[in-house]
Amino acid sequence: MLNDTIANAERELYLTLLTLAQEKPSAYEWLKQLPTWLGDIKDKANYAHAPAYQASVARLPNLTVNSVDLNSDTLTIEANLSESQRKQTTALLKQLMPWRKGPFQIGGQIGDDESGIKIDTEWHSDWKWQRVAPHLGTLKGRRVLDVGGGSGYHGWRMAGAGADTVIIIDPSCLFYHQFMAIRHFVGTADAHETGRYRTHYIPVPLEALPASSDQGSQLFDTVFSMGVLYHRQSPFEHLQQLKGQLVKGGELVLETLVIEGDTNTVLVPHDRYAQMNNVYFLPSVAALIGWLEKAGFTDVRCVDVAVTSTEEQRKTEWMTYHSLADFLDSNDATKTVEGYPAPMRATIIAKK
Numbered sequence: 115m116l117n118d119t120i121a122n123a124e125r126e127l128y129l130t131l132l133t134l135a136q137e138k139p140s141a142y143e144w145l146k147q148l149p150t151w152l153g154d155i156k157d158k159a160n161y162a163h164a165p166a167y168q169a170s171v172a173r174l175p176n177l178t179v180n181s182v183d184l185n186s187d188t189l190t191i192e193a194n195l196s197e198s199q200r201k202q203t204t205a206l207l208k209q210l211m212p213w214r215k216g217p218f219q220i221g222g223q224i225g226d227d228e229s230g231i232k233i234d235t236e237w238h239s240d241w242k243w244q245r246v247a248p249h250l251g252t253l254k255g256r257r258v259l260d261v262g263g264g265s266g267y268h269g270w271r272m273a274g275a276g277a278d279t280v281i282i283i284d285p286s287c288l289f290y291h292q293f294m295a296i297r298h299f300v301g302t303a304d305a306h307e308t309g310r311y312r313t314h315y316i317p318v319p320l321e322a323l324p325a326s327s328d329q330g331s332q333l334f335d336t337v338f339s340m341g342v343l344y345h346r347q348s349p350f351e352h353l354q355q356l357k358g359q360l361v362k363g364g365e366l367v368l369e370t371l372v373i374e375g376d377t378n379t380v381l382v383p384h385d386r387y388a389q390m391n392n393v394y395f396l397p398s399v400a401a402l403i404g405w406l407e408k409a410g411f412t413d414v415r416c417v418d419v420a421v422t423s424t425e426e427q428r429k430t431e432w433m434t435y436h437s438l439a440d441f442l443d444s445n446d447a448t449k450t451v452e453g454y455p456a457p458m459r460a461t462i463i464a465k466k
C-alpha cells in the first residue's frame with residue numbers, strides 16, 4: 115500500500131502530463147513510461163532501501179501548516195509542532211540522511227529555526243540559487259525541467275519564482291523520497307487555483323526521457339542542468355539531450371565545474387577528482403562556451419563563476435560523511451587532495 119503523500123504526488127504528475135498532452139502529444143510518450151519509472155523506484159530488487167524510505171515518508175505526521183514560503187532561502191514550512199511531533203518528525207527525516215541539498219525548515223516561523231526543525235544540509239543550495247536566479251529570464255508561467263535536481267530544493271524555488279509547472283528528474287531513490295518528505299509538508303501550497311500541483315518529480319536520468327526532434331513537440335521553456343555535466347562521460351550527448359527537451363527559443367541554464375584556461379583547455383582527471391570517482395570533463399569557461407555553440411545553442415553567456423567554499427559545502431548534523439574540507443589539500447586549499455585545481459563552478463545561460 116502506498117502512502118497518501120507519494121500516491122497523491124504521482125496522481126498529480128499523471129494528471130499534469132495528461133493535461134499537457136492535449137497541447138503537446140509528445141507527453142503521451144512520457145505517460146506510457148510513467149508506470150515503469152514509478153514502479154522501478156519502489157522495487158526493492160532495484161533499491162534495497164526503497165521500502166524503508168517509503169515507510170519513513172508514510173509515517174510523517176500531518177501537521178497544521180500555517181504557511182509555506184517557497185521563496186525563502188531556508189525553504190520554510192511554518193507549522194505548529196508539538197514536542198512529540200518534533201521528535202517523531204526529526205527521527206523520520208534523519209532516516210532519509212544524508213541530506214545534501216537544502217536547507218529546509220519544518221515547523222516554527224520563517225527566520226526562527228529554533229522553533230522548528232532545520233534540515234541543515236551539506237550544501238547551501240540557496241547560495242547557488244542566489245548566483246543563478248538574477249540572470250534568468252522570467253520563470254513566470256513557464257514549464258521548467260530541472261535535470262539532476264537532488265532533493266528538489268531548486269525545483270521548489272523555481273515554483274516559488276512563478277513557474278507554471280516544474281518537473282524535477284534525478285535517478286536517486288533517496289533523493290526522490292527526500293522530495294516526497296518535503297512534499298508531504300508543502301501539501302497544496304505550491305498548487306494552482308485548480309488545486310493541481312505545480313512541482314513534480316520523476317526518478318529517472320535525463321537519458322531515459324523520450325526525446326522529440328519534431329518541431330513544436332518539446333515540453334519545456336526552461337531547462338536547468340546544474341552539477342550534472344561533469345558526471346557525464348559524453349558531454350556533447352548531454353548537451354544534445356538537454357536541447358532535445360527545450361522548445362525553440364527556450365532557455366538552458368547550465369552549471370558545472372570549470373578550470374582556468376583558454377578555449378582549448380579541458381581537464382579529464384585521471385582517477386578521482388575531489389575524491390569523486392565519476393568526474394569526466396572539466397572545461398575552461400571559454401571551452402564550455404565553445405561546446406554549447408558547437409551543440410547549436412545561441413546567445414551563450416557565462417553569468418557567474420564561483421570557487422566553492424567550505425562554508426557552502428560542509429559536513430553537518432544532517433550529512434555526517436566527509437565533505438569538501440576533507441577533499442582539499444590540507445596545506446593548500448586551492449588544490450584538491452589529488453593535486454587538481456579546487457572546485458570552481460560556472461553558470462552559463464544559452465538559447466535554443
Ligand SMILES: Nc1ncnc2c1ncn2[C@@H]1O[C@H](C[S@+](CC[C@H]([NH3+])C(=O)[O-])CC(=O)[O-])[C@@H](O)[C@H]1O
Binds near residue numbers: 242261265320
Ligand atoms: N544522468 C543523469 N540524469 C539526471 N540526473 C543525474 C544524472 N546523473 C547524476 N544525476 C544526479 O545529478 C545530481 C548531481 S548534484 C547536483 C544537484 C543540484 N542540481 C545542484 O545543483 O545542487 C552534484 C553536486 O553536488 O553539485 C545528483 O543528485 C545525481 O543523482
